Each structure stands twice: as C-alpha cells, then as structure tokens.
Amino acid sequence: MVHVCLIEDEEKVAGFISRGLQELQYQVTVFSEGIAAEQSLLQETYDLVIMDLMLPDIHGFDLCRQVRRISPNIPILMLTALNSIQEKVEGLRSGADDYLVKPFHFSEFVARVEALLRRNRKSTIDAEELVFSDLKLDLQSKTAFRAGKEIILTSKEFGLLELFMRHPNRILSRDFIAEKVWSIQFDTGTNFIDVYVNYLRRKIDTSNQSKLIHTVIGMGYILKNNNLSR
Structure with missing residues (x-):
C-alpha cells in the first residue's frame, strides 16, 4: 500500500485530500505542521510527500529542502494558492517534483500523484x-x-x-x-x-x-x- 505524508494546515483541505486518497486505497498520515512531518520522515517510510506551501511553523520552500535532504528520491507534490511563475520556479528549485495550484479538480490531483509514483517506481527499478x-x-x-x-x-x-x-x-x-x-x-x-x-x-x-x-x-x-x- 502506498503511504502518503500529507502536510496541510487547512483542516478542510487536508480532510478532502485524505478521504479521497483513502478511498483509492492509499494510506495517508496527515500533519498540520512542517516540523512534525520532518521528524516523522526521519522515522517512517513514505512513498510520496504532498505539502502545502504556506505552513504555520516553517515556509514550504525551506521544508521542501529539508525533505529532499532526508529522502533524496521521494516524490514531492507542492500545493499552493500562489500562482505566479516565480513561486512555481522557486518551488521546483527547492526540490518539488510537481506543483499544483489551489483550487484544483481531484481527478487532476490524482493523475499527478499517480504520475509521480509511476516515475519514481521506474527510476528506482532502472537504477544500476x-x-x-x-x-x-x-x-x-x-x-x-x-x-x-x-x-x-x-x-x-x-x-x-x-x-x-x-x-x-x-x-x-x-x-x-x-x-x-x-x-x-x-x-x-x-x-x-x-x-x-x-x-x-x-x-x-x-x-x-x-x-x-x-x-x-x-x-x-x-x-x-x-x-x-x-
């Protein structure tokens, strides 16, 4: 079963994503703060990180760099209400693999999740x-x-x-x-x-x-x- 680390401080958004993924047979662990998620990533094994950019205790770009340091190969999907090209570029440069702007259709969200998992699975298999x-x-x-x-x-x-x-x-x-x-x-x-x-x-x-x-x-x-x- 795919284990997802979801870092989202908006309760309604976190609930919406979590319920949707669980219906698709994903295991989802939800964090409302970045530091707690970072500590969990040091101890637990996740297949995917989905994180909001604006968090109460740490900026998403900084957290993304920390996650990438802890797990160099884990796929990271960044969610944000910010839609500027500069924000997208900075998100990708901080280590995110994909960037999705809120609000979004759940079908597009799932397609991006599946693409990231598929890409990561192939790169893992292909690694020599x-x-x-x-x-x-x-x-x-x-x-x-x-x-x-x-x-x-x-x-x-x-x-x-x-x-x-x-x-x-x-x-x-x-x-x-x-x-x-x-x-x-x-x-x-x-x-x-x-x-x-x-x-x-x-x-x-x-x-x-x-x-x-x-x-x-x-x-x-x-x-x-x-x-x-x-």
Whole structure:
C-alpha cells in the first residue's frame, strides 16, 4: 500500500485530500505542521510527500529542502494558492517534483500523484547503482565499495545494505528490516537483525573514520553521515 505524508494546515483541505486518497486505497498520515512531518520522515517510510506551501511553523520552500535532504528520491507534490511563475520556479528549485495550484479538480490531483509514483517506481527499478557518501552499491554486479575499496558481502548483508541505501537518513525499525529483507515478521525474542547489522557495520565502518550505520536506541538503525552538516 502506498503511504502518503500529507502536510496541510487547512483542516478542510487536508480532510478532502485524505478521504479521497483513502478511498483509492492509499494510506495517508496527515500533519498540520512542517516540523512534525520532518521528524516523522526521519522515522517512517513514505512513498510520496504532498505539502502545502504556506505552513504555520516553517515556509514550504525551506521544508521542501529539508525533505529532499532526508529522502533524496521521494516524490514531492507542492500545493499552493500562489500562482505566479516565480513561486512555481522557486518551488521546483527547492526540490518539488510537481506543483499544483489551489483550487484544483481531484481527478487532476490524482493523475499527478499517480504520475509521480509511476516515475519514481521506474527510476528506482532502472537504477544500476546506489551511492551514499563514499559508499557505492552496484546493483547489477551485486558488489559494494567503500572509498573505492571492494567490500565482500553475503547475499543478506547486501540486501540489508541496499535497504539502508534506499532509505538514507531514515530510522529503520527492526520490524521494517525483517519484513523487507527477510520477508518475515520480527520476533522480539530474537536478536538476529542486530547480529546482521553488526556484521555489516564491521565490514563498512571498522576501517573508516566516518561511521555510517548508527543505532537509535529503542527505535532501530539509521544510515547517515555525521560528518556532513545538517
């Protein structure tokens, strides 16, 4: 099921969009403030962000840049009542993939949502390599490199690293990792995910000053570069 992060402070508009998407079998999480949505994007996995430009706590352009930093590949649809060319250009330059002016017909809105999801799905499938910091994953040859040096991984370690690299700067829960890499529900009585993460961490982090895989106590793990400014 497609999970949508909807950031809209107008209650009626948020309700209208949310109900419409839910009728189409989308899962929708609604936020009325940008900062709360930003924190959720660090912890949850979303397939699409729909955001209003004018928010009470942060300007949409600034939030869009933050979202793009957290999730470089996530599709972003910006909604606004502002219809000037300058606003549209600034919205796209801040990281939005599409820009829709209010009021809009719901059918056009859905068509744009579907187009963004379709485009993102195709680019994900077509990608031949994933890159994060000095870490590179070649999806065709199933090889990994850190700072140009090849890292020998087992098939599960490769799958685990691919999951981290497809969701950089996000906290991945043990439940999420178990479902995506092992296709099972996580058993809280076992520690096999922690064991595999430690195997992977030793291979990519031990010989490097910059550590990329970090533990978030009580929540899971995150791939991020602490040497980069936030």
